[in-house]
Amino acid sequence: DTAVSQTPKYLVTQMGNDKSIKCEQNLGHDTMYWYKQDSKKFLKIMFSYNNKELIINETVPNRFSPKSPDKAHLNLHINSLELGDSAVYFCASSQDDGGYTEAFFGQGTRLTVV
Amino acid sequence: AQSVSQHNHHVILSEAASLELGCNYSYGGTVNLFWYVQYPGQHLQLLLKYFSGDPLVKGIKGFEAEFIKSKFSFNLRKPSVQWSDTAEYFCAVRPSGTYKYIFGTGTRLKVLA
Numbered sequence: 001d002t003a004v005s006q007t008p009k010y011l012v013t014q015m016g017n018d019k020s021i022k023c024e025q026n027l028g029h030d031t032m033y034w035y036k037q038d039s040k041k042f043l044k045i046m047f048s049y050n051n052k053e054l055i056i057n058e059t060v061p062n063r064f065s066p067k068s069p070d071k072a073h074l075n076l077h078i079n080s081l082e083l084g085d086s087a088v089y090f091c092a093s094s095q096d097d098g099g100y101t102e103a104f105f106g107q108g109t110r111l112t113v114v
Numbered sequence: 115a116q117s118v119s120q121h122n123h124h125v126i127l128s129e130a131a132s133l134e135l136g137c138n139y140s141y142g143g144t145v146n147l148f149w150y151v152q153y154p155g156q157h158l159q160l161l162l163k164y165f166s167g168d169p170l171v172k173g174i175k176g177f178e179a180e181f182i183k184s185k186f187s188f189n190l191r192k193p194s195v196q197w198s199d200t201a202e203y204f205c206a207v208r209p210s211g212t213y214k215y216i217f218g219t220g221t222r223l224k225v226l227a
Contacts, residue, residue, distance in 0.1 A: 031213055041220045043204065050213060090157065092215075094215075
């Protein structure tokens with residue numbers, strides 16, 4: 001059973017398109033995240049939701065919009081894709097216990113904008 | 115601003131060599147500390163974590179880390195590396211009472227057979 005699953009695993013698209021990445025966790029966690037990993041492997045937090053409420057919104061272009069329909073799902077929609085958006089996007093989840101548990105990561109979505 | 119530094123960006127070792135990867139963080143309050151590993155093409159997996167108590171923590175696959183509060187450090191060690199340890203290693207910090215996991219820039223380890 002996959003704990004945190006993302007779809008799709010690979011996404012190749014043209015500049016200017018709009019795309020979505022979906023994430024689901026079956027761990028019963030309260031908090032979900034989106035991280036971006038660039039070509040140098042640097043992991044940067046983008047967004048976090050706790051019980052469907054947005055709690056972290058880092059400096060991210062407003063072309064990126066997260067949506068959490070329920071606490072088990074967190075989707076990422078990207079409008080007007082740019083070349084610089086090419087990266088691996090990781091979804092993660094954690095329990096809401098003050099930080100005493102680790103974050104669990106999905107397999108990642110490799111987005112390539114051409 | 116809170117940050118995590120990993121000083122070794124690339125490390126190349128021969129099998130059976132000992133490993134130590136440095137991690138320092140900048141945050142004055144209580145933190146929870148983690149080391150993750152990312153094998154090529156895979157997602158991040160937890161190696162070990164520290165919350166309180168014994169500052170020397172043991173994780174999976176023979177890894178251990180030592181928390182030194184006075185140095186704001188959480189270095190990862192392994193006495194004898196294997197070829198299968200070739201991966202990217204990330205140190206992460208989560209300040210207590212927050213939701214944010216802050217990652218270091220990662221260390222790429224290559225172990226030569």
